[in-house]
Amino acid sequence: MRFVIFGAGAIGGVIGAHLFRAGIPTTVIARGAHLEAIRGQGLVLDTADGRHTCAVTAAANASEVDWTDDSVVLLCVKSQQTAAALDDLQAHAPQATPIVSAQNGVANESAILRRFGNTYSICVMLPALHLEPGVVVQGSSAAPGILDVGRFPSGSDEVAESISDHLRRATFQSQTRDDIMAWKYRKLMLNLGNGIDATFHRDGDADLELMRRARDEGEAVLAAAGIDVVSTAIDKERRGDFIVRRDTGEDSLESSTWQSVARGARESEIDYLTGEIVLLGRLHGVPTPVNELVQAETTRVVIEGLEPGTLDPRAALNRLSTPAG
Ligand SMILES: NC(=O)C1=CN([C@@H]2O[C@H](COP(=O)(O)OP(=O)(O)OC[C@H]3O[C@@H](n4cnc5c(N)ncnc54)[C@H](OP(=O)(O)O)[C@@H]3O)[C@@H](O)[C@H]2O)C=CC1
Numbered sequence: 001m002r003f004v005i006f007g008a009g010a011i012g013g014v015i016g017a018h019l020f021r022a023g024i025p026t027t028v029i030a031r032g033a034h035l036e037a038i039r040g041q042g043l044v045l046d047t048a049d050g051r052h053t054c055a056v057t058a059a060a061n062a063s064e065v066d067w068t069d070d071s072v073v074l075l076c077v078k079s080q081q082t083a084a085a086l087d088d089l090q091a092h093a094p095q096a097t098p099i100v101s102a103q104n105g106v107a108n109e110s111a112i113l114r115r116f117g118n119t120y121s122i123c124v125m126l127p128a129l130h131l132e133p134g135v136v137v138q139g140s141s142a143a144p145g146i147l148d149v150g151r152f153p154s155g156s157d158e159v160a161e162s163i164s165d166h167l168r169r170a171t172f173q174s175q176t177r178d179d180i181m182a183w184k185y186r187k188l189m190l191n192l193g194n195g196i197d198a199t200f201h202r203d204g205d206a207d208l209e210l211m212r213r214a215r216d217e218g219e220a221v222l223a224a225a226g227i228d229v230v231s232t233a234i235d236k237e238r239r240g241d242f243i244v245r246r247d248t249g250e251d252s253l254e255s256s257t258w259q260s261v262a263r264g265a266r267e268s269e270i271d272y273l274t275g276e277i278v279l280l281g282r283l284h285g286v287p288t289p290v291n292e293l294v295q296a297e298t299t300r301v302v303i304e305g306l307e308p309g310t311l312d313p314r315a316a317l318n319r320l321s322t323p324a325g
Pocket residue numbers: 006007008009010011012029030031032034060061076077078079081084085088102103104105124125126127128129130255256259269
């Protein structure tokens with residue numbers, strides 16, 4: 001099996017570097033200053049035991065990939081970048097290529113399946129940072145992460161088994177799952193904190209209250225929609241103590257959405273995280289005022305190019321308790 005990592009940022013970079021270090025044929029697709037840095041000095045994987053430079057093959061897009069019958073794509077771009085990545089893959093990758101969404105959110109898999117028949121999904125439990133061109137930071141000092149994999153919409157097969165086996169060889173925890181989307185909906189509940197962490201400053205109270213309320217809305221929406229989701233207890237049991245967060249400085253505990261804002265990106269994944277709950281709430285008649293506010297304010301921070309954590313969470317709570325006039 002040969003891996004093509006589409007989007008070698010925090011997640012794609014850490015996965016690609018570990019696959020490469022395990023001797024598994026790997027090509028990473030990157031762009032801009034990050035691509036230049038990888039081509040110039042290699043992909044640098046920052047871990048608790050030091051920095052490792054990986055001379056991994058880097059491509060600017062799918063047309064530069066040496067496609068084979070055993071190529072597998074791990075799609076590791078942000079959800080709002082999926083459509084453009086699929087345009088590129090559709091133009092150059094063989095139709096039968098397995099495409100695996102290694103992303104947060106729950107909308108990528110159906111977008112892939114619309115174009116590629118062999119669609120898979122990974123539930124990504126992997127803290128990672130990418131703030132500097134050429135460098136990706138592994139956020140765990142123990143196993144880099146847990147990457148369970150299944151076929152979309154459900155089930156498993158030899159390809160899923162083989163992907164999982166390669167990921168284990170590359171030091172990740174990985175199992176196949178027949179119900180991978182139930183795991184991804186549980187992960188989505190965790191990601192309702194992404195917009196809050198990216199947009200509001202910490203005050204040890206109001207921001208946590210926003211997170212609690214956003215997640216309560218999320219649970220209510222999933223229940224109303226009748227969506228199958230693994231329980232928090234099963235999720236906690238799966239996580240065990242495999243991941244040990246390391247302190248890499250003040251940015252070490254920030255979410256992937258926070259990182260996008262910190263890098264000055266003018267788009268974010270919020271519509272596919274918080275926005276997924278807002279969408280489901282609208283479809284099923286469940287009010288989601290907290291998530292609507294978080295989606296709107298995160299979008300404002302991104303569009304106006306504000307610093308991450310600029311807004312006051314207490315002011316947001318006050319707005320929520322004031323009846324709209
Ligand atoms: N970071 C984390 O800790 C975690 C992230 N996730 C999820 O993983 C997914 C990936 O997130 P993350 O790794 O943080 O995101 P990043 O933004 O760090 O990485 C995505 C990379 O893909 C690149 N890219 C996007 N489109 C293209 C393209 N068409 N051609 C070439 N390169 C492209 C981006 O470049 P550019 O910067 O120029 O856009 C970027 O370098 C998301 O769904 C996220 O929610 C899940 C668990 C944890």
